[in-house]
Amino acid sequence: MGLIDLTRRSLIGTFGALAAAPRVLFASNAAHARDHLLDAEWLATAGVEGGFAPVVLSPDREATTVGAATQRLHWVEPSPDGRTAVAVARRPGTTAVLFDRRAGTVLASFEPGEGRVFSGHGRFIEGGRRFLAVEITRADGAGVVTRRVVEAGFAVEAEWASAGIGPHDMLPAGGALVVANGGIEPHTPEALGAEIAGSGIARLDPATGAVRTTATLSEDLASLSLRHLTSGADGFTVVAAQDLLADGVARPLLHAVEGEGLRAFDAPDEAWRGLRTYVGSVSLDASGAYVAAASPRGNRVALWRRDGRYIGALPLVDGCGLAPTRDAGQFLATSGLGETVLIGTDGDGVGVIARRSGGPRYDNHAVLVG
Incomplete structure (x- = not known):
């Protein structure tokens, strides 16, 4: 068995029976109670003994786990309130967990609508007063976006069709709600x-859910499942893809969302093949000038300029989580082997700034807070 076989991807099988449970048991262990506040710079999720947990990362990348869930948690969304965050389980998960990212304690949890599962992603809006969650109907894969009132225990006040099947990620950008409807999910029985x-890609009205525009890929890229999104302060949005086919064709796995169209990023064929059909996370840096994409299957993190020009890549075994730092041209990357890496670029090359090992088995995503 190779090294990659023992990483996060094998955790899915290890905890498969737990993740399939219809309801979650989330423990807020008294041992996690703090007599001081955590200095949270980034948030993530990880596999831990007994299940999965949100993770608080300090500025020096020291990791503190919060509670323990039986379902695989995916994305973590920090609230603008400066203290709380929500970790959302990925498909077929049925829980989202509200926790205090400074005290390191679990506060509450909530579930998707009847007959639905969470896709792993959600976003705070309206200064943290509302929360948008992406949900998938079990029966037919149809997508639903729910708008929830935070002060009412995340009760649903409205829901809209996502304008596609298998939605995965969603974010507000450019005055619209951008949804990546992934269609058939790669590496599943359906695929x-x-x-x-x-x-x-669907752009919805953020107040009514009405569909403003939709965009699809060209016929020669129809095997790509559009999954993860990142956007800048100016609304510039990038979507990352995973390929249903492993036929050796070098298809572009990053695309800029431009109105009713999608613009493919450029890279040498060997760079696309090096990602092994799979981008698990994508991020813009603090300046919005650079884009990073991580492939845990390709064991690397690759960087581009905003205009789509390829810069280069670095090896990171089972690396998937990505987030900006507060400095231009820098990213945090996390791996399923418990490693965190600070990566930097000047637009011409890519280098490692710092590494830290010994952390938990980080899952797909990381996010900068504040």
Whole structure:
């Protein structure tokens, strides 16, 4: 068994029976109670003994786990209130957990609508008073965006169709709500033998959910499932893809969302093949000038300029989580082997600034807070 076989991806099988449970048991262990406040710079999720947990990372990347869940947590969304955050379980998960990122304690949890599962992503809006969650109908894969009132225990006050099937990520950008409808999810039973993902980008009205525009890929890229999103302060948005096909064709796995169209990023064929059909996380840096994409299957993190020009890549075994730092041209990357790496670029090359090992088994995502 190779090294990659023992990483985060194998955790899915290890905890598969727990993740399939219809309801979550989330423990807020008294041992996690703090007599001081945590200095949270980034948030993440990880596999821990007994399940999964949100993770608080300090500025020097020291990791503190919060509680323990039986379902695999995916994205963590910090609230603008400066203290709390929500960790959302990924498909087929049925829980989202509210926790105090400074005290390191679990506060509450909530579930998707009847007959639905969470896709792993959600976003605070309206200064933290509302929370948007992406949900998938079990029966047919149809996507639903729910708008929840935080002070009412995350009760649903409205819900809209996501304008596609298999939605995965969603974020507000450019005055719209951008949803990545992934279609058929790669590496699932449904994907066996499939060649067309049926994915697309929908831009919804953030107040009513009405569809403003949709965008799909060209026919030669129809096997790509559009999954993860990142955006800058100016609304510039990038979507990352995963390929249903492993046929050796070098298809671009990053695309800029431009109105009703998608613009592919550039890279040498060997760079796209090096990602092994899979981008698990994508991030813009603090300046919005650079884009990073992580591939745990390709064991690397690759960087581009905003205009889509390829810069280069660095090896990171089972690396997937990505987040900006507070400095231009820098990113935090996390791995399923418990490593955190600070990566930097000047636009011409890519280098490692610092490494730290000995952390938990980080999952797909990381996010900068504040």
